[in-house]
Amino acid sequence: MNEKIIGILKFALVREREGMEFYRDKKHAVKTPNVRETFETLEEMERQHVNYIMSLIENVSRGDEINITSLPPMNIFVERTKTELKGISIDNVVGDLSVLRTAYLIEKDFADFYSDAAKKADSEKLRQIFNDLARWEREHQKNLFKLYNDLMKEYWGDQGFTPLY
Numbered sequence: 582m583n584e585k586i587i588g589i590l591k592f593a594l595v596r597e598r599e600g601m602e603f604y605r606d607k608k609h610a611v612k613t614p615n616v617r618e619t620f621e622t623l624e625e626m627e628r629q630h631v632n633y634i635m636s637l638i639e640n641v642s643r644g645d646e647i648n649i650t651s652l653p654p655m656n657i658f659v660e661r662t663k664t665e666l667k668g669i670s671i672d673n674v675v676g677d678l679s680v681l682r683t684a685y686l687i688e689k690d691f692a693d694f695y696s697d698a699a700k701k702a703d704s705e706k707l708r709q710i711f712n713d714l715a716r717w718e719r720e721h722q723k724n725l726f727k728l729y730n731d732l733m734k735e736y737w738g739d740q741g742f743t744p745l746y
Contacts, residue, residue: 583641583642583644585703586641586647586703586707587638587641587642589698589701590634590637590638590641591638592694593634593694593695593698593714594631594634594635594638596690596691596694597627597630597631597634597691598627598631599687600623600627600630600687600688600691601624601627601628601630601631603683603684603687604620604621604623604624604627604684605624607620607680607684608620608621608624610676610680611676611677611680612673612674612676612677613673613674613677613732615728615732616677616680616681616728616732619724619725619728620684623684623721626717626721630714630717637710646706647704647706647707647710674732674736675736677732678729678732678733678736681725681728681729681732682729684725685722685725685726685729688718688719688721688722688725689718689722691714691718691721692715692718692719692721692722695711695712695714695715695718696711696712696715698711699711699712699715
């Protein structure tokens with residue numbers, strides 16, 4: 582059983598490192614200040630996930646009982662003021678929207694993975710750990726989607742466009 586748990590945790594570790602690297606790289610590429618700040622915070626949160634999963638792997642490898650240390654709740658998406666898009670080129674805003682959508686999909690994949698792992702977990706403690714991680718990733722996903730929609734609406738407004746829906 583420990584080998585199965587370690588295998589799942591190692592896969593999760595690789596995915597979390599990929600997420601952390603994505604945010605680290607993209608925070609330098611995006612032009613919209615709110616998006617950059619969000620990516621800086623998400624990079625740190627993914628780093629916390631990496632450290633948490635590494636400690637779980639170490640504990641399971643030693644044969645220690647899994648100790649549930651719930652991830653601290655973090656609300657990274659404090660109410661932000663409206664982004665001023667003047668001075669940011671249309672191409673840059675469109676590019677930032679694309680990167681935000683990719684980030685949303687990454688978080689969705691993480692959340693789905695952890696939810697599936699929780700369903701397959703052999704122990705209640707492991708199930709709780711995966712459910713905690715899934716909740717964090719769903720929160721990231723939800724708030725990235727909101728930021729994406731807010732930025733898109735601001736962009737549309739600056740272009741004098743109003744969608745029909």
